[in-house]
Amino acid sequence: MAAVAARELRDGEVVFVGIGLPNLACNLARRTHAPRLVLIYESGAIGAVPERLPVSIGDPALVTGSSMVCGMADVFQSILQSGRIEVGFLGGAQVDRYGNINTTVVGSYERPAVRLPGSGGAAEIAIHARRLLIVSKLSLRAFPERVDFITSPGQRHDGVPRSRLGMPGAGPVKVITDKAILEADEATGEMVLAALYPRVDDADVRREVGWSLRRRPRLGRVEPPSATEVRLLREVLDPRRLYLKG
């Protein structure tokens, strides 16, 4: 998933980087096709060039050698709210038909079965980033028809498109999973099947999605990670396998 996500980034773009896989993807892109990618962390590090894989979004390695450190009021007001983030990355415990994301609770808010961490910066990233990439492993539990709680808004809320709700960014344009890539359909706002990984078919994906998944007329093929991508990920970026499993 990290290698697939990395390919979605264009050189010179300004990316709001989350921890974990998104961080791996951004640093991989910076070392392959996008050396001028500007990495911004919500902790306030801009133009970070981490010498080690940051364990948290506030790792000291994000500060040392970065081009600017600013307070979080500047990050959220003058950088994110001002529309300067071109790409946002989010994961989520649940992702639904319209790309709404839940990282707050499983079950009811008042008596949750599982209490998750909550929004952090996710709600505002989903609202303001010019385009949003969701990264999440495919499973029936993670892809319900409707999330239990909307932490970060997707393409529609109760049938109303996001632009009508006043959201500046384009919202989730792609969902990158471990088996396929889904894309937002321009007309309906639904996440539809757009491309398959090697040795995965249509039915493998449908089995793990909780709604009747539509598909693009012509499906793309996701290229497997190249030897360079694999080497960089395993040997340089995450040699201790903090985020890469298997």
Next chain:
Amino acid sequence: MAAVAARELRDGEVVFVGIGLPNLACNLARRTHAPRLVLIYESGAIGAVPERLPVSIGDPALVTGSSMVCGMADVFQSILQSGRIEVGFLGGAQVDRYGNINTTVVGSYERPAVRLPGSGGAAEIAIHARRLLIVSKLSLRAFPERVDFITSPGQRHDGVPRSRLGMPGAGPVKVITDKAILEADEATGEMVLAALYPRVDDADVRREVGWSLRRRPRLGRVEPPSATEVRLLREVLDPRRLYLKG
């Protein structure tokens, strides 16, 4: 006036310092009875210890050796609006019966006879400083019954007391002139005669004030500058007589 104004400052107070006489008064107080006075300039210098008399409120000597420099958004929001300035100092082309100050226009706003600089930080200093000292030379032109334009509000506006208008600070409590000290009357909000300089009488002051000036039942006597005050002002603080005339 500088020496008289300096005596109004208590040790340890936080003072918002204007340029010219207020700056002289603050630095005199710091070198006499109030060594722990905290000088804050609207330009963002906090705890300034200027090695030379600053010609402007943005002089580099206010920065070098100060305890903090911050942006002007912090100065106005987190320091002034938050109620942390204990004393403000303002001058003005016109000061009226209720301590309203005009530094904007003589004549009408649309076709002014004389266009003055405007508010700068004066309006908000008059609104937020916990108490305000006005420093102005006495003259009929400078002390009209009603100013042509209210740049910085005094004790009353169209008869309404400032507290009813939602102003946090106590407003102008004293007007320090070159002949007398006026004080705000607690009941009426009017500036009334409170103390006279040596060799000045009641009538000398009334002659230069454009309203029927009331007086405290018992008038104070303003002590002339001491030898130390005169020496500090003339030899140390303003040897080139930028602000001290005569």
Next chain:
Amino acid sequence: MRDAVARFVHDGDTVVIEGFTHLICFAAGHEIIRQGRRNLTLARLTPDLIYDQMIAAGCARKLTFSWAGNPGVGSLHAFRRAVEGKGAAPLEIEEYSHFGMVARFSAGAARLPFWPLRNYMGTDLPRVNPRIRTVTCPYTGEQLATVPALNPEVTIVHAQRADAEGNTQIWGLLGVQKEAAFASQRVIVVVEELVDQSVIRSDPNRTVIPGMIVHGVVVEPWGAHPSYVQGYYDRDNDFYLAWEPISRDPDKLARYLDEFIYAVPDRAAYVRKQPGLAARLRAGERFSSGVNYGF
């Protein structure tokens, strides 16, 4: 630290120990636990291990926050047990996003009653938090979200250095240290090093918190561990990993509190109990050069 907490932190207060990953003052949290404060409203963006410990110790009545997890590791289990109804005591929560919490501190620092932000449309947060409201722009007519000011009774800020008057310098991640301090009625600054005022005054642009708003300065080396201090010591990521099994098991958690908080009198004793800290975490050297303040 003992005197500062005794004097400035009272039962029932809203208490903020801020710091975004960087500069989280565990020394202050531990002392509050030791002194047995109760019914606190704890507020910070990321409760982190420090509030998980304070919740487990029974200090908190309420938590105001925006992201409650162990970053890169997992859950804060004492927090989860309380919220999922499995804890010893109930815990009221008031929840925002990071931007919302930042805006609450900004409003508090400016002493405005609210802060406007373009946010929350399409999310369920305003449904479960009625303090997220809207205001109509007097120029464009559009609706914007608002959050209310947060003005805690006491804020504790960890920093690299300060002078005796409390003029405080921070570098590396700044989080909302400045806004939280300005928003607070009382401010305690905890520093790695107390320096002469000439050090502060030689680089005034580095000062983040002015002494005029500081009520107490405490010198406490290693006071942020297992959090970190740029230029002094690294984050103890191993401890953050170790917290997962400790906090998952209420008995283990109680034993941790006993051994590392109740049984030690102060921070110096806490550091002595862990002799490898300096060797393992002491920061390397990456000095910046100076700039000219002359005129």
Next chain:
Amino acid sequence: MRDAVARFVHDGDTVVIEGFTHLICFAAGHEIIRQGRRNLTLARLTPDLIYDQMIAAGCARKLTFSWAGNPGVGSLHAFRRAVEGKGAAPLEIEEYSHFGMVARFSAGAARLPFWPLRNYMGTDLPRVNPRIRTVTCPYTGEQLATVPALNPEVTIVHAQRADAEGNTQIWGLLGVQKEAAFASQRVIVVVEELVDQSVIRSDPNRTVIPGMIVHGVVVEPWGAHPSYVQGYYDRDNDFYLAWEPISRDPDKLARYLDEFIYAVPDRAAYVRKQPGLAARLRAGERFSSGVNYGF
């Protein structure tokens, strides 16, 4: 500078050359005059000598400001003639206080349509400026003043140093340089020194403006004279005094523009015309020491 002004500053634009006493980019103002820009809306807190010169040269249609004087000296006479109806051309004005202008830039930087502030009650400013309005707090019901966002087409910021990507470092007085840059559609940074990015990256907390919002970087030593640059040269207070009689007399002012602006091709020539500058104004040395960014 010639290319940057030609490319980024257009007739009819709202132009901001900020800097509070410190870092006022006269080099940019002079180049705009030389290139004969017209119908500009000039905005800054303190018009200072730079906008007095631009008004005299006929560049401005409108002025947005909060304090229009020659600090410690007297008036800006070209401005006064225009406003008092004695100038060659009318000048529209839009007037705030400093706090109001700061709030306008803050709103612009955050891309909010307005900013709330507790201000203006009891003053005549809202009477003459209908863009100062009010909003009702959704929590307390109280009325607060508002000002509208200011989002200029182009902002020019002078600074001590930047790297080639526009990451810009400033120390000494910061004014509203950061807010004005973030509020602007286009940003030109003018620096005393272009430095390698390793210099910037060795002290990232010193960076005030990130390269990602900068459109052009111009290297122009002495570009702020007669304003000043902390650590590089002092303010030319003698010139500010000399401006009073020049600006008071329209003929003298025209001759000044001819000699020091129209007759010189660029800033280097302007500096060569005044051979004593460095000897008179070069800054002394008061270096800060470095801090450790290691981990």
